[in-house]
Structures are given as structure tokens and as C-alpha cells.
Amino acid sequence: MAIELSYFTNQQQFEGLTFKNFKPFLLIINDQEFLAEKIIRLLPQKRLVLSGVWQNKKVIIKVFFDKQARQHFNRELIGYHLLEEKGIAIAPVFFANELSVKNVYAVIYLEFYPAKKISQLIENENEERAEFWLYQTQQVITKLHQVGLLQTDLHLNNFVLVGDDIYLLDYASIKQATDKKKQLENIALFYVQFPANLFHLIKKLFFEYCVLCQQSNDPLLEKSLFTRIQALSWQRGQAFQKKCLRTSTDFVASHSSTQLSVYRRSEEQQMLLAFIKDPEKMLHSLPTKILKAGNTSTVLQVMMDDKWYIVKRYNVKSWWHFFTHCWRKSRAIKSWCNANLLQLMNIPTAKPLAVIENKVLGLTTTSYVLMEFLSDEILLDRLLITVDQEIIQQVIKILNELAALQLAHGDLKANNFIIAQERAYLIDLDAMKHYRKASLWRRAFKKDILRFRKNWWLYPEILQAFNVIDKDRL
Structure with missing residues (x-):
């Protein structure tokens, strides 16, 4: 039985779109049907990116529909034409205009297929291959600088590999700039997005950048670069931790006077939603092991859908404790944000799945963070049995990566390292701080x-x- 698709004919339909309520729909563009198949990116009530089919071609459409829709649309086109004029590899445009839906503007690009994001390549490849892809991406950025252009919202998801070529995405943030300081800031923005385990490549890549841009790589310039990288790293960390608490492509957030909850969109399942709705009820009804029973926190191992998870519950031990903590950011939120930050930087930690704050009149009472279960083997136990040099080197690597980001754990005991599948993971992150x-x-x-x-x-x-x-960092 064929599914009947609805047509989008007004601005309100776009404004009401969410990841949860999305269903394939049709748009009339230049008297031809565009079939919207999937949301790629959504800024609620502002703009969205969809993949679909138009004129028998797989395409990507960017739709702008807020009060500044025309302004954002024009920026996209201006950036596109600047890149096209300078010979930068970009996707062909098939359509760019206001739709028949009033005050809604769209640009249709060819969808590259198969295409791989550079961010995914460097995450999944070994270090040698990751260095190669970062070098190739830097070549694109260098070419932009050589022709007097910058991508001001530069991040690794804006570069995709198609065949043997790297293509640039997101044209609205393309600006003209020949100022060397702005270019240094821009290349620093590129380097700050490296996973922590690849930070050591920055000096080598910057030397190659200076050669291509005919700049002298003197110690003062390099010092200036690393000072800027540290500042941008802190800013990026702060912005990302805010992102972890709102609805986005990766997260689903819900805020009310009685509860704050956020979970990973990729982990959405019935059992998880039931846990978020009433964590105490689920903890009493599911198979559970108590791993730690303290006054201020309880750590439990919980089975959901035949799989073990870790729940850390932060307790209210007294009225005084409640009054001194209810207005602060909870330790569960801190743990959630820090774990996601380490995930972003590719530093091994237990994957955070959800965070919950229960509230009374908007004030936080108990809170919970749900994580994947890795193992019950701690570093202390492993090394007392055998001085495992491979595990020791992994722990040292984690600590050096924290140092590179100016992160301090705050409670760095040996039992806060877990060994799972011969790999070391850092856990218990509620005291971690980014300086x-x-x-x-x-x-x-x-x-x-x-x-x-x-x-x-x-x-x-x-x-x-x-x-x-x-020790050099200390």
C-alpha cells in the first residue's frame, strides 16, 4: 500500500518541523516535485538541511524560513559565488530562489555520493592516515587563504571526501580577508578541532602551512598560534557544554519546573525514555547491583534490554545540603558535559547516554547520569597483578591529552581508570574542570x-x- 505524502505549502509547516515528527514530504519547486527524505541538520524555526530527490537526482536542499531568511539565503549565495570565482571545489547548484511558499528561500545542491566527512575519517583511521587527511584538508584551507578567503565557521564536518578530492561545505560563512592575523586565527580554529591524540601534529602542519603561504615560521608566530589555540579550545569547550544541554542533531533536551533531561538521540529507545520519565521506579524494577553506596552519591549497575549500564545517582543527604546545592549546576550535569567533551576530543571515557535532574519548584533535588558499562576491572587491580606497560602508556597518553587541553580531573585516583578490552578509560568526571x-x-x-x-x-x-x-607543561 502506497504511503500518501503531504505537500508543504506554508511557512508554518517548516517552523513546526522536528526530528521526532519528521515524515517524508513533497515540495513544488519550479513546477516539479521535490521529495524530502531525511533531515540532515535542523535549527528549529530558522533553517534546515534535507536530503531528497529532485529532477531524478539525489540532492541536498538548504531551506531558510525565519525572519532573516532572505539575509541568510543571500549570504549562502555570496559565499558560493566567491568560491566558484576562485576555483575552490564545491557542489554544483541546481536551484537558488524563493519558493512558492512565501518568505521561504532554498538552495539545491548536488548530493555527493559516496561522501565521507573528514571528521569521521580521522576518527576511524590510524594516526598515519589521519595525518594524511588533515594535511589534505589544510591544503584546501591554505588555498582559501592564498586567494583571500576565509571560512569563519570552520569545522571538520564542513569538509567531505568525494573520490580523491576534498570538497568544502557551508558557504554562508565564507568571507573575504587577506589580513595575516585573521588567517592565523582561522588556521588556529582548524587546529583546535583536532582530537587530543593528534595535537602533536600541529607544529608540523603549521610549518607546512607557513611554507605554502610564504610566511616565516618564527618562534613568536608559533607562540602566538598556540596561545590562540588554547583560548579557542576553552571557548569551544564552553560552547559545546552548552550544546550538550539543548536539543540539537545529537541531543534531545526537555526542561520543566519538575525535571531537566537530556539524552543522546542515537540511543533513543523505549526503555531509556521510561528511565528518564521515572528513574527511581526503573531502578527498583530492573536488575540492579549497587557498586558504591555513599551519602552524596550512589553508583549502580543496571540491566536494560539485556544490556548492562551504569547509573550514578547524586543524593540529597540533608536539608542543609539541599539548600546549599539546589541552585547550582548539579554534579550529574557536570559529569554529563565533561564526558561529552572528552568524547568530542576522542579521549577514552564511558559513553554518556542521558542525564536527569529532578526539581521542586525549579530547584534541583536528586540527579542522575546514565553511562555505558565498560568493565568492573580498575587500573589499581590490573597493575598490582602485573606491571602492564601497554596499559601504563595508555594512561600516560590520557593524562598528556588532558594537559594539552588544560583539563584537570579533580579526583585522579587509580580506581577512576577502568580497563576494558585491554584499553584504559577515564571515568568519574563530575569534578573535572576546563581551565x-x-x-x-x-x-x-x-x-x-x-x-x-x-x-x-x-x-x-x-x-x-x-x-x-x-613535565614540560608543568
């Missing part, structure tokens, strides 16, 4: 390292192995 000032970070990170080494004072061989943590 803007290097001096404050150094003080906090030194405390972290001192606390970590206390675990090994009775074990000289292990203590000696951890002495190679990057």
Missing part, C-alpha cells in the same frame, strides 16, 4: 598528578613508570 588560565590549570593538574602518584608509593616500579608524564 582558561594556564597558571590555574597548572596548580590543579599538579594536584591531580600528586593524588595519582599516592596510589603507587608502595610500588616503586609502577611509580617510576608514571614519571614520564609530560
Whole structure:
């Protein structure tokens, strides 16, 4: 039985679109039907990107429908024409105009297929291949700078590999600029998006950038670059942590006077939604093991849909505790945001799935964070059995990556490292902090390292192995 598709004929239909209520629909464009098949990106009540079919071709359509729709549409076209004029590889445009739906504008591009985002390539490939793709992407950015252009909203998802060529996406943020300071800021914006394990490539890539742009790579320029990278890293971290608490392509958020909840869209399932609705009821009805029962927090291992998860519940231990904490950001929210930040930077941690704050009159009471279950083997147990050099090197790598980002854990005990499938993971992130000032970070990170080494004072061989943590940063 054929499914009857609805036609979009007014602006309100676009404004009401969400990921949850989306169904394929039809649009009339130049007297021909466009079939919208999937939402790729959505800024609620502003604009969206869809994949679909038009004139028997697989296409991408960008639709602008808020009060500034025409302005955003014009920026997209201006950027496109600047790139086309300078010979930068971009997708062909098939249509660009106001739709028959009044005050709604659209641009239709050819959909590249197959296409792989550079962000996915560097995440899934080994370090040598990741370096190759970053170098190739930098070549595109360098070419932009050489012809006096910048992509001001530069991020790795805006570059896709099609065949052997890297194509640039998102043309609304293309600006004309020949100023060397602005170009340095722009290349720093590129470097700050590297996963933490690839930060060490920046010096090499920047040297190659300077050669191509005919700039002298002197120590002062390099120092200026890294100062800017640290500032941008902090800004990016703050922006991302805010993103973790609102509805977006990756997350679904709900805010009310009685509850705040956020979960990963990719993990949406009936059991998860039931847990979010009433976590205590689910904890009492599901198979559960108590791993830690403290006054301020309880850690539980919970089975949902034949799979184990970890729930950390942050308790209210007294009225005084409630009054001094109810107005602050909860530890569950801090843990959720920090875990997502580490995931973004490709630093091994348990995948965060959902966070819940229960509220009374808008004030936080108990809160919960739900994570994947990795293993019950902790670092302390592993190293007391055998001085595993591979695991030690992984832990050192994690600590050096935290240092590169100016992150301090805040409670760096050996049992906050989990060993799963011969890989080390950092957990218990509710005290972790991202520092803007290097001096404050150094003080906090030194405390972290001192606390970590206390675990090994009775074990000289292990203590000696951890002495190679990057001292240059301290």
C-alpha cells in the first residue's frame, strides 16, 4: 500500500518541523516535485538541511524560513559565488530562489555520493592516515587563504571526501580577508578541532602551512598560534557544554519546573525514555547491583534490554545540603558535559547516554547520569597483578591529552581508570574542570598528578613508570 505524502505549502509547516515528527514530504519547486527524505541538520524555526530527490537526482536542499531568511539565503549565495570565482571545489547548484511558499528561500545542491566527512575519517583511521587527511584538508584551507578567503565557521564536518578530492561545505560563512592575523586565527580554529591524540601534529602542519603561504615560521608566530589555540579550545569547550544541554542533531533536551533531561538521540529507545520519565521506579524494577553506596552519591549497575549500564545517582543527604546545592549546576550535569567533551576530543571515557535532574519548584533535588558499562576491572587491580606497560602508556597518553587541553580531573585516583578490552578509560568526571588560565590549570593538574602518584608509593616500579608524564607543561 502506497504511503500518501503531504505537500508543504506554508511557512508554518517548516517552523513546526522536528526530528521526532519528521515524515517524508513533497515540495513544488519550479513546477516539479521535490521529495524530502531525511533531515540532515535542523535549527528549529530558522533553517534546515534535507536530503531528497529532485529532477531524478539525489540532492541536498538548504531551506531558510525565519525572519532573516532572505539575509541568510543571500549570504549562502555570496559565499558560493566567491568560491566558484576562485576555483575552490564545491557542489554544483541546481536551484537558488524563493519558493512558492512565501518568505521561504532554498538552495539545491548536488548530493555527493559516496561522501565521507573528514571528521569521521580521522576518527576511524590510524594516526598515519589521519595525518594524511588533515594535511589534505589544510591544503584546501591554505588555498582559501592564498586567494583571500576565509571560512569563519570552520569545522571538520564542513569538509567531505568525494573520490580523491576534498570538497568544502557551508558557504554562508565564507568571507573575504587577506589580513595575516585573521588567517592565523582561522588556521588556529582548524587546529583546535583536532582530537587530543593528534595535537602533536600541529607544529608540523603549521610549518607546512607557513611554507605554502610564504610566511616565516618564527618562534613568536608559533607562540602566538598556540596561545590562540588554547583560548579557542576553552571557548569551544564552553560552547559545546552548552550544546550538550539543548536539543540539537545529537541531543534531545526537555526542561520543566519538575525535571531537566537530556539524552543522546542515537540511543533513543523505549526503555531509556521510561528511565528518564521515572528513574527511581526503573531502578527498583530492573536488575540492579549497587557498586558504591555513599551519602552524596550512589553508583549502580543496571540491566536494560539485556544490556548492562551504569547509573550514578547524586543524593540529597540533608536539608542543609539541599539548600546549599539546589541552585547550582548539579554534579550529574557536570559529569554529563565533561564526558561529552572528552568524547568530542576522542579521549577514552564511558559513553554518556542521558542525564536527569529532578526539581521542586525549579530547584534541583536528586540527579542522575546514565553511562555505558565498560568493565568492573580498575587500573589499581590490573597493575598490582602485573606491571602492564601497554596499559601504563595508555594512561600516560590520557593524562598528556588532558594537559594539552588544560583539563584537570579533580579526583585522579587509580580506581577512576577502568580497563576494558585491554584499553584504559577515564571515568568519574563530575569534578573535572576546563581551565582558561594556564597558571590555574597548572596548580590543579599538579594536584591531580600528586593524588595519582599516592596510589603507587608502595610500588616503586609502577611509580617510576608514571614519571614520564609530560613535565614540560608543568
